[in-house]
Amino acid sequence: DSGVTQTPKHLITATGQRVTLRCSPRSGDLSVYWYQQSLDQGLQFLIQYYNGEERAKGNILERFSAQQFPDLHSELNLSSLELGDSALYFCASSVFGRADTQYFGPGTRLTVL
Amino acid sequence: AQSVTQPDIHITVSEGASLELRCNYSYGATPYLFWYVQSPGQGLQLLLKYFSGDTLVQGIKGFEAEFKRSQSSFNLRKPSVHWSDAAEYFCAVWGSYIPTFGRGTSLIVHP
Numbered sequence: 001d002s003g004v005t006q007t008p009k010h011l012i013t014a015t016g017q018r019v020t021l022r023c024s025p026r027s028g029d030l031s032v033y034w035y036q037q038s039l040d041q042g043l044q045f046l047i048q049y050y051n052g053e054e055r056a057k058g059n060i061l062e063r064f065s066a067q068q069f070p071d072l073h074s075e076l077n078l079s080s081l082e083l084g085d086s087a088l089y090f091c092a093s094s095v096f097g098r099a100d101t102q103y104f105g106p107g108t109r110l111t112v113l
Numbered sequence: 114a115q116s117v118t119q120p121d122i123h124i125t126v127s128e129g130a131s132l133e134l135r136c137n138y139s140y141g142a143t144p145y146l147f148w149y150v151q152s153p154g155q156g157l158q159l160l161l162k163y164f165s166g167d168t169l170v171q172g173i174k175g176f177e178a179e180f181k182r183s184q185s186s187f188n189l190r191k192p193s194v195h196w197s198d199a200a201e202y203f204c205a206v207w208g209s210y211i212p213t214f215g216r217g218t219s220l221i222v223h224p
Binding site: 002004005009031042043044048055056058092097099100104105106107 | 145147153155156157158159162164203207209210211212213214215216217
């Protein structure tokens with residue numbers, strides 16, 4: 001158990017819908033990262049937050065948005081969902097935003113029908 | 114732009130045999146290189162990292178990797194594989210807070 005929690009574990013929805021994925025970082029970790037893992041695209045970095053502020057942005061679509069709240073949990077919002085958005089979405093957290101201290105959550109499996 | 118290539122999609126080894134997983138990267142400056150392991154149904158776990166200094170780095174679970182700047186490679190090795198090492202392995206390069214991952218190598222271990 002990495003100490004990073006993600007909810008829900010599984011999510012099935014329809015095209016055009018909007019969903020919210022939630023991540024709670026390890027106690028004391030200030031930084032949260034979001035990743036997407038799919039068969040087509042592989043593992044891709046989406047976005048990083050550090051203490052509530054966006055620090056780095058990767059291949060995140062405009063239909064996707066994220067935020068980190070004052071209690072440091074983070075949410076990833078996916079809207080106007082398409083079949084191709086079906087993937088595993090991972091959250092990771094780290095102390096001070098250091099890549100070598102990242103701990104990954106178990107992921108949320110999103111299926112878009 | 115940074116990129117990572119893992120040429121082998123699958124690697125099959127016998128338990129107790131040695132292992133080498135290949136990783137080639139492209140990055141303009143001195144790279145920060147990582148190897149991760151992903152077991153089925155799990156998130157990624159960091160095996161080892163290279164930032165600078167000694168080009169042979171040791172990681173967890175008996176893994177090591179060697180950074181070769183001239184070959185733009187960061188290959189992962191283990192002298193004796195255990196059945197529990199069966200998993201997906203990812204190489205990544207970090208630049209400006211942004212990681213780029215390879216497509217992964219699936220390790221199959223035969224008893």
